Amino acid sequence: MPFSAFAFAFARAGAAAALALASCAASAAPAQPATVRIDYLHSGNALSEHYAMERVVIEPLPWPGDMSRSVDDTDRGINKVEVVDAKTGQLLYSRGFSTIFGEWRSTDEAGKANRGFSESVRFPKPDKPVRVRILKRDERNQFSIAWSVDVDTDALDVVRKQEPAPAKPTPLRVSGPSPQKVDLLILGDGYTKADLPKFEQTARRLADYLFTVSPFKERAGDFNVWGLAVPTQESGVSRPSTNVHHASALGTRYDIFGSERYVLTTDNRALRDIAQHAPYEFIEILVNNDTYGGGGIYGQFSTAAANSDWANYLFVHEFGHHFAGLADEYYTSPVAYATGGERSEPWEPNVTALRDPANVKWKKFVKTGTALPTAWPKAEYEEHSRAYQKVRAELRKANRPESEMSKLFKDDLAWTNALFSKAPHKHEVGAFEGANYEATGYYRSQQQCLMFDRSESFCAVCADAISATIDLYSRPAK
Structure with a gap:
């Protein structure tokens, strides 16, 4: 069906018809499998972590994803889920992800107490028993298995019927x-x-x-x-x-x-x-x-x-x-969790520890002759940021009207834009020190980016990472 005809048909249909259209592939394609969800508990503290199964659920709607793109090749996330054939070990599905637990365990609380967080992984229903593995990235940036569980999605204890939807999409x-x-x-x-x-x-x-x-x-x-x-x-x-x-x-x-x-x-x-x-x-x-x-x-x-x-x-x-999986590129705002003292190479695509400048991860965007690290008005920026953050903290402490905070943000962005407008390497891709919540030891690819300040554009590296994710989940119509 041509897209214009599809759009017209959709405009005449209700939400239920739209769900049916969007949840199914074209008529010539095989039916989508059901969606399986595993709910599990992820618990521990700063030094240890544990997993425990809660339940296996068959969700009400078919699997929304492209069955031809079941394996994640982007290499992102602190964790990864892998679904493998329980007998042969064949990889059927994988996706990288991160967790709230992963952030919490770097807080001060995690050094003194245990906590548990509910987590879920979803995958297309297989026609055979599978082993579901949760992998974790180590200090070498390699994934290793943290937990695995055998799952038969046709077992008697799988949840197949749930309460009606509390609201309609x-x-x-x-x-x-x-x-x-x-x-x-x-x-x-x-x-x-x-x-x-x-x-x-x-x-x-x-x-x-x-x-x-x-x-x-x-x-x-x-x-x-x-x-x-x-x-x-x-x-x-x-x-x-x-x-x-x-x-x-x-x-x-x-x-x-x-x-x-x-x-x-x-x-x-x-x-x-x-x-x-x-x-x-x-x-x-x-x-x-x-x-x-x-x-x-x-x-x-x-x-x-x-x-x-x-x-x-x-x-x-x-x-x-x-x-x-883009990292924050700013580094002067306080954050709730720590990144750790050692400057290991981040998995995020838009920040680097620059251990090997000749092979920086965004090398394809760097013009020949660009110095790495790359100069920028860092000292001037940090002096302004210290004063700005002090005012910001005072406004929040006094619970001042949100309009005052908004004006502060607007003024800060205007100042930053003025500084960078006359800075060398304004639009170049290089390695600008200050990123990932750290003033030293981590670098971003461009001076300004939507992940650095409240500007309106992504840098070339972030845009490329976003495009790769879109490619993983979408398929051009034939």
Whole structure:
């Protein structure tokens, strides 16, 4: 069916018909397998970690992914899931990911206490018993097995029937059948029943903005976007540092690990039980708040304060973490967890320890003759940042109106743009020291990037990493 005819048919159909169209491949293709989800507990502390099976679930919708791209070749994430034939060891499916536990275990709390976090992995239902392996990246950047479990997806204790969907997904953008597209699910949290039109409007606006930013702009036709929100009794999500507490189905909140701007949910099971009612490979949660904040975990989900003056930036920046495993390139803002003292080579594609300048990981973008490391006005930038961060902390401590914080961010970006406008190597790809939350020992590829400050464009290296992820999940229509 030509795309124009598909779009017309979709426009005449309801959400149920859109789900059917997007969840199935073209009529000539074999039917998609069911979606299997394993929920498990990941626990431990700074020195040790443990895994325990909770349950195996057959989700309500077919597998949304391309069966011809079942093996992940991007080499990203702290962890990787592998599904192998239990008898032959043949690799059937793999994906890299990171976890909230992985971040938590670098906090001060993890040095004094144990905690457990619910996690999930999803894969297309096999027709035979399999072994599911969770791998972990070591200090050599190599994966080794951390846990494995044998799974028969036809066993008697597999969950095959669940409660009806608590809310219906809304198709926001449908470009074609799910197996040929990247499926992005935008979830709302902190939206009352009366707020639902506001959620849909905001989700559409932010999705539209995402596709104005390269390389998403050029690849917009490779995406489907869905919206879904389970209504809450009160508007907004919890912000414990200001004694604001709200109940919600997802449990999203500010102040994760003590960072006032870090927004996540630690209720993974609730998240997956809601998300399973829409086709998805990636999730962004919009919180119905205006306080600046967000978060992103590679292969898990991202979050953004939907009503912030900086919602556009937050939506795209945090999605960059979740979607492509991009590291933060800034280093003057305080963070809730530590990166460690030794400057080992990061797995993230956009930062480096530059141990071998002649073979820097983004070598293909570096022009001959470019010095590595590459000079930039680092001292001047850091002097300004120290003063800026002091004001920022004072505004939060005094719980000043969000408009004052927003103005501070705007002024800071204007100052940074002015500094870089006259800096050498303004648009060049090189190795600029200061990245990954560290002032020394880590380098980013360009002076400015959406992952470095609140500017509006990704650097060439980040754009390339995003494109590689799109390629993993989408397939051009024939």
